[in-house]
Amino acid sequence: MQILAKELYPSLFSKKWQEPIAFLQDVAAKEEHPFWGSGGAGREFAREILRTDSSWEWLSNRVDDFACLIERKMRLKLNKWIFRAMLDVGGLSTKLCDTEEATKWLLDRYVAELKNLFDSRYKDFVEIDMVFLESYQDGKTTCKRVPARSKLETVQKVEKQKKEEKVETVECGNTQPSLFDFTNPKPKVA
Structure with a gap:
């Protein structure tokens, strides 16, 4: 290749x-x-x-x-x-x-x-259980770490945060789709 x-x-x-x-x-x-x-x-x-x-x-x-x-x-x-x-x-x-x-x-x-980042010998080692949320606003990229005690808790936090971000973008009048729209597409109505 x-x-x-x-x-x-x-x-x-x-x-x-x-x-x-x-x-x-x-x-x-x-x-x-x-x-x-x-x-x-x-x-x-x-x-x-x-x-x-x-x-x-x-x-x-x-x-x-x-x-x-x-x-x-x-x-x-x-x-x-x-x-x-x-x-x-x-x-x-x-x-x-x-x-x-x-x-x-x-x-x-x-x-x-x-x-x-995934080598435990590295000083800024990141555990895989941590979730990173990247958001784009005004042409800038921000990145947040979401630590969790369990994977289920992590998924719940991420889903809740995505829903909150979707509500915020709707209130701002922003017509650009969020990441949440792509990960959970709405079923097509015939």
């Missing part, structure tokens, strides 16, 4: 940013950079690469659920990684000669950070 995102995005980014440090600084500075977000390079590559590994295939369908955590952490760490690379320390230091190589390194780092 060929990984298309690892070929496509590095070539696209190298056409726009010839200087790899300028590219990485732009990625770190802008939340709405094409590397981040639901249609961004990081998420697309993560979905593709996780589908190829049977032990991580389950995560390929849940990338969007956990990506908001990864993207926030990576934007904070990226300036440190750039600084260390300029001092010729770390894995990124060998990739600073070319924007394509820097992009490939960043894509690999994205997947590694995502996998680290």
Whole structure:
């Protein structure tokens, strides 16, 4: 299976940013950079690469659920990684000669950070029993953790919160469908 995102995005980014440090600084500075977000390079590559590994295939369908955590952490760490690379320390230091190589390194780092969330040795380890709710308002993505004592309690909390969010969007006059509408479709009336 060929990984298309690892070929496509590095070539696209190298056409726009010839200087790899300028590219990485732009990625770190802008939340709405094409590397981040639901249609961004990081998420697309993560979905593709996780589908190829049977032990991580389950995560390929849940990338969007956990990506908001990864993207926030990576934007904070990226300036440190750039600084260390300029001092010729770390894995990124060998990739600073070319924007394509820097992009490939960043894509690999994205997947590694995502996998680290489920590694108990990682300091920000996340238990699978926790549920993440992602909501989109005014073009911004917010992410909340919903801890629970049991899986049944978790499901009940999520369903209740989804119903409350649906009521709030109806009161605001927002005609955009919520996630609740897609997960529990209404039966068609003939």
